[in-house]
Every structure is written in structure tokens, then in C-alpha cells.
Amino acid sequence: MQEELKVVFQRSGRSVFVLPGTALVEAAGRAGVILQMPCGGRGTCGKCRVRIVAGATGNDVARHAALPSDAFEQGWRLGCQVRVTTPLTVEVPPESTFEYQQRILVEDSGHGGVLDPGVAKCYVELEPPTQADSRSDLTRLCAALGGVTVAPELVAALPAFLREQDWRGTAVLADGCLIGLEPDDTTSVLYGVAFDIGTTTVVGTLFDLVAGESRAVASEMNGQVSQGDDVLARILRIREDASALLTLQTAILDTIRTIIRKLCAEADVASRNIYEVTAAGNSTMQQILAGYDPSALGEVPFVQVFDTAQTLPAARLGLPLADGATVYLFPQVGGFVGGDTVAGVLAARLDASDGPALLVDIGTNGEIVLAHDGKLEATSTAAGPAFEGARIVQGMRASPGAVEKVVLDDEVRLNVIGNARPAGLCGTGLIDAVAELLRAGIVDSTGRILPAEELPAGLPDTLRDRIAFDAEGRGRFILAVAAESATGEDLCLWQKDIRELQLACGAIRAGIAILLRRAGLQPGELGTVLLAGAFGNFIRRRNACRIGLLPAVPHEAIRYIGNAASLGAKLALLSAPVRRRADALRGRIQHVDLSLDPEFQLEFGMAMLFPEDAD
Numbered sequence: 001m002q003e004e005l006k007v008v009f010q011r012s013g014r015s016v017f018v019l020p021g022t023a024l025v026e027a028a029g030r031a032g033v034i035l036q037m038p039c040g041g042r043g044t045c046g047k048c049r050v051r052i053v054a055g056a057t058g059n060d061v062a063r064h065a066a067l068p069s070d071a072f073e074q075g076w077r078l079g080c081q082v083r084v085t086t087p088l089t090v091e092v093p094p095e096s097t098f099e100y101q102q103r104i105l106v107e108d109s110g111h112g113g114v115l116d117p118g119v120a121k122c123y124v125e126l127e128p129p130t131q132a133d134s135r136s137d138l139t140r141l142c143a144a145l146g147g148v149t150v151a152p153e154l155v156a157a158l159p160a161f162l163r164e165q166d167w168r169g170t171a172v173l174a175d176g177c178l179i180g181l182e183p184d185d186t187t188s189v190l191y192g193v194a195f196d197i198g199t200t201t202v203v204g205t206l207f208d209l210v211a212g213e214s215r216a217v218a219s220e221m222n223g224q225v226s227q228g229d230d231v232l233a234r235i236l237r238i239r240e241d242a243s244a245l246l247t248l249q250t251a252i253l254d255t256i257r258t259i260i261r262k263l264c265a266e267a268d269v270a271s272r273n274i275y276e277v278t279a280a281g282n283s284t285m286q287q288i289l290a291g292y293d294p295s296a297l298g299e300v301p302f303v304q305v306f307d308t309a310q311t312l313p314a315a316r317l318g319l320p321l322a323d324g325a326t327v328y329l330f331p332q333v334g335g336f337v338g339g340d341t342v343a344g345v346l347a348a349r350l351d352a353s354d355g356p357a358l359l360v361d362i363g364t365n366g367e368i369v370l371a372h373d374g375k376l377e378a379t380s381t382a383a384g385p386a387f388e389g390a391r392i393v394q395g396m397r398a399s400p401g402a403v404e405k406v407v408l409d410d411e412v413r414l415n416v417i418g419n420a421r422p423a424g425l426c427g428t429g430l431i432d433a434v435a436e437l438l439r440a441g442i443v444d445s446t447g448r449i450l451p452a453e454e455l456p457a458g459l460p461d462t463l464r465d466r467i468a469f470d471a472e473g474r475g476r477f478i479l480a481v482a483a484e485s486a487t488g489e490d491l492c493l494w495q496k497d498i499r500e501l502q503l504a505c506g507a508i509r510a511g512i513a514i515l516l517r518r519a520g521l522q523p524g525e526l527g528t529v530l531l532a533g534a535f536g537n538f539i540r541r542r543n544a545c546r547i548g549l550l551p552a553v554p555h556e557a558i559r560y561i562g563n564a565a566s567l568g569a570k571l572a573l574l575s576a577p578v579r580r581r582a583d584a585l586r587g588r589i590q591h592v593d594l595s596l597d598p599e600f601q602l603e604f605g606m607a608m609l610f611p612e613d614a615d
């Protein structure tokens with residue numbers, strides 16, 4: 001097997017192993033470092049610059065002409081122009097990342113700066129009452145704070161607090177309401193957590209809301225996974241047994257509590273100093289988190305419980321945060337188009353797109369949003385779990401041992417996560433394998449693995465020898481022989497796996513086709529296709545187009561934007577004005593229900609076929 005090369009990214013310290021020749025931006029994406037690429041990787045904008053700290057990248061200065069003079073000699077390179085040919089250590093300045101770009105865009109959006117959280121602290125020193133000034137405690141405090149509303153329980157606590165604390169202390173305010181009183185000056189201590197609530201994985205980021213900086217990131221498997229792989233399975237459980245709602249809500253809240261514990265331990269922060277949480281998830285995840293019954297999403301016409309943003313007391317959810325802390329859930333669009341889509345549109349600024357643009361978030365559910373002519377139309381389509389390695393004969397999640405990249409020339413070259421022996425196939429490996437087999441002529445456009453007599457005449461024996469059929473005529477392609485694999489068995493792509501990929505791919509492709517048809521657009525008219533989601537980061541653009549998962553657009557038009565829902569949750573945590581923009585977006589996004597489209601089944605059937613030649 002070919003040796004993989006280690007690439008380390010500073011300042012995050014993240015590292016990946018990749019095959020020689022892998023694009024640096026792809027390696028960065030694998031490590032969760034999303035470089036901004038406004039020119040689509042043409043090497044003209046200069047925004048993706050990185051500094052090579054160790055390792056070699058060649059001396060082709062002309063490829064890096066968009067860099068300032070002298071930068072090349074100092075080790076700077078355009079990330080989009082570098083291929084990994086030796087182990088590398090790469091410094092990625094914050095301004096080269098997609099996340100930084102988005103924060104600048106927010107700052108430039110006229111909302112008065114990104115750091116303007118919905119929660120704030122104010123230290124006050126009050127004059128004690130005298131005979132000449134016998135105003136009430138409440139009036140005295142409100143005069144110092146300038147017009148706030150105070151909940152009755154805080155009014156009740158006020159007399160003792162003011163007298164015990166010698167008439168000084170810190171007021172905690174959220175959206176014009178007093179939510180807490182703290183002894184001494186604690187204005188420098190203010191934290192919040194932004195959550196991406198995925199059906200499979202939950203990610204939390206702890207922010208210092210005074211500095212506006214992230215302090216820790218932690219993730220956990222969604223505790224609901226044991227109750228069903230996908231949202232439909234979980235909705236079904238609740239429809240069958242009403243008590244399952246509490247079971248599922250408890251599971252996600254336990255997951256959130258675990259993540260908060262991890263974040264606090266890593267950043268040495270007390271959870272009582274977390275005052276606000278934002279969370280973006282699909283409709284089912286958001287509703288279960290809130291304790292709202294999602295049963296109506298389980299049948300036509302797929303009705304959500306809420307569409308406007310929800311702000312819930314953290315105490316009601318049993319989260320161990322500051323007194324008065326709240327949990328913000330994103331507004332929802334309709335059906336299965338939920339808060340994660342609104343958060344993604346917010347982060348990608350799809351509403352400000354110049355020309356027709358598509359946002360595709362690929363997961364168990366595929367969410368697709370089309371921006372055109374000042375409109376935003378969104379739909380959701382059940383792609384199933386194939387992209388997560390489920391229902392694939394030797395499938396696995398993208399974890400150490402998973403084949404995540406497949407290249408065929410005369411040989412089979414595999415990139416295995418963690419530089420380990422191959423143990424299984426994850427979603428990107430599956431896409432690569434099928435795309436490469438289509439190119440080699442081993443699989444035809446119907447998805448059939450071809451028998452020997454139908455294979456192209458020029459196919460090398462090294463590949464031909466890897467094709468096998470069982471007694472029932474079911475084909476497979478051997479990616480790694482038993483002696484090379486971690487399991488001691490051949491690692492194969494099976495005929496059944498290709499059918500699963502066709503189903504997953506067809507659902508998304510049909511969704512895209514219907515949105516484009518409704519808008520009267522051809523794929524070629526799309527100026528930009530934004531690929532979002534943890535999985536989207538790792539898909540190779542050329543292969544996604546080859547299997548028809550993405551429309552036939554120039555590969556440079558396809559941009560990775562990382563976990564857009566997570567970024568939207570962070571922006572909403574850091575900026576109350578941005579959160580209001582999310583609330584306004586809800587009204588602008590029109591929900592397109594594919595189940596009502598008479599041509600969906602036809603589109604889906606057609607989309608099951610791989611394009612004849614999409615390279």
C-alpha cells in the first residue's frame with residue numbers, strides 16, 4: 001500500500017494523513033480547517049494563503065503570483081495551488097479561513113460589529129438610601145441600569161442582595177431583562193456555548209463572550225442514536241409510544257450536559273458562568289430538545305410545532321448553567337427544513353448572493369437551498385445513512401481505519417483515516433470508489449458491475465483481477481486484499497453498495513433538479529454551489545459531479561463552507577443583531593415540499609442513473 005503523508009496544521013495543531021498528490025485544501029478540509037476560496041481555487045484572489053513551516057512544495061513561483069512580493073521567499077503559498085508531496089507543517093492564518101471571512105462579512109453587514117451578544121453584564125455601585133432619597137430598591141437599581149425589566153423572583157432577592165453586598169454588584173442582562181445579580185465585579189466573566197445538534201453527532205463550542213473568542217470545542221455522539229438511526233425512526237418511536245419523547249429529550253440533554261462538562265474542563269470555566277446557549281438542528285432535533293412532540297412530522301403534510309425562534313430557560317431543560325441562562329433555538333422553515341438550514345443560510349449569506357447559488361448540506365437528510373432572483377427556496381430530501389457508511393456491506397463511519405479516498409490508475413490507491421490498515425469504507429470512500437469505477441468502465445451508468453466480457457478492452461489486468469462475482473451473480477470489486485486489510489478479509493465495494501449510493505445520490509439530485517426546474521434554471525446557470533456539512537467538507541468535487549450528486553457545473557464553482565449550521569449558531573451567539581437577521585430570514589425562505597411535486601418520483605427515477613460522462 002502506498003505510504004501516506006502527514007500534514008500538520010498550525011495553529012489548531014490538527015493533523016491528517018493523505019495520499020501523495022492530495023490537494024492541500026482537501027487535506028485542510030479533512031482536518032476541519034476550511035480555507036476560504038473566493039476565486040474557486042483559480043489562484044487569482046490570494047485569499048487562501050498559508051505558510052509552509054516544514055516540508056517542500058516545489059519552486060513554481062508563477063503558480064503563486066497572487067501573493068504579495070517577497071511572500072513566496074518567506075514560505076507563503078496559495079493553499080489552492082499546493083499538492084502534498086512530502087510531510088508538511090502548515091501555518092494557517094485566521095484570515096485565510098472561511099470562518100474568519102464570515103465574521104468579517106458580519107462586521108461589514110452594518111450591524112455594528114460581530115461581538116454584540118444578547119447577554120451582557122454591568123457593574124453598579126448604588127448610593128444607599130437616605131431620608132432625602134428613599135426610592136425603592138428596584139427604582140434605585142433600574143435607574144442605574146437604564147430601563148430594564150426585572151422578574152418577580154429577582155425583585156424578591158433584591159433587598160437582601162443589595163444590603164449584604166454593600167449596594168454594589170454585577171447585573172446580568174439579556175434583551176433588556178435583568179436575569180441575574182452577582183456579588184462583586186464579574187463583568188470579565190461571560191461565556192456562551194454554540195451547539196450544532198446533528199442527528200448523529202453533536203458539537204459544542206465554548207465562547208468567551210467578552211473577548212469574542214472560542215475557548216474549547218467538544219463533540220459527542222447524539223445520545224438518541226440508540227433510539228434510531230435517522231429522524232424518521234425517532235419520530236416513529238414517539239408516535240408509537242408517547243413516553244419516548246421524554247426518553248429522547250433526556251438523551252439529547254444528557255449529551256449536551258456531557259459536552260458542557262468537557263468544554264468547562266478543557267477551558268477551566270465554571271458552568272455557572274455560561275449565560276447563553278444557541279443551538280441549530282433539524283426540525284426533529286430542535287423539537288425534541290425543547291420537549292415538543294414531533295409526531296406531526298411523521299405524516300403528510302409534515303407539520304412543525306414552531307417556526308419562529310424559541311428561547312427557553314436553561315433551568316427548565318435541566319442544564320447546569322448560570323441563573324437565568326437561556327437556550328436559543330433557530331427558526332424553522334417547514335417540514336424537515338429546520339433551524340440548521342436557517343443557520344446555514346445565515347452563515348453562507350446565501351440571501352446576499354449576487355446570482356443563482358445553491359447551498360447543499362449532505363447528511364442523512366440532504367438540505368438544499370436555491371437562491372435566485374432575490375428569492376430563497378429550500379427543500380429537504382431523505383438521503384438515508386449511506387453517506388455515513390451505514391447499509392454499506394463493509395461500511396463504517398469516518399473514523400480511524402475508514403477508507404476515505406480511492407484513486408484508480410493501474411493500481412488501487414487508498415487513503416485510510418489515521419494512516420491505519422483499511423477496515424471499512426466511509427461515505428467519501430464510497431463516492432470515490434464508484435466514481436473511479438465509472439471512469440474505468442467497470443461500472444456502467446445503471447450502476448451495474450460489468451462481467452468480464454463487457455469490460456473495456458484496455459482495462460489493466462491489475463484492475464480486472466479485482467472484479468469477482470458470487471454464485472448468484474452479485475459483483476464486487478476488491479479494494480484491499482485480505483493480507484492488506486485490518487480485518488483479514490478482502491475489503492470490497494459490493495453491487496449492493498452501489499445501489500445504496502444510487503438511492504442516496506438520487507434523492508439529493510432529484511431535489512436539486514426540482515428546485516432548478518421551479519426556478520427555470522439550468523445547472524450551468526448556477527454561479528456557485530456551496531457544499532456544507534461535516535461530510536460535505538470531505539467530498540471531492542470532481543467525484544461528486546461524476547456520480548451526479550452535484551449538478552454539472554465547473555468544479556471551481558463548487559466551494560466548501562464547512563459546517564455552516566455550526567457557524568450560524570456561533571454567529572448568533574456572538575451577535576444579537578445577527579440573530580435577528582436569522583429571525584428575519586425565516587420569512588424569506590420558501591419551503592418546497594418534494595412529496596407534493598408530481599414529478600418527484602420521475603426525477604428520482606432518472607436521478608438513480610449515473611451521468612454518462614460528467615468529467
Ligand code: FES
Pocket residue numbers: 036037038039040041042043044045046047048066078079080081
Ligand atoms: S487564490 Fe483564490 S482560492 Fe487560492
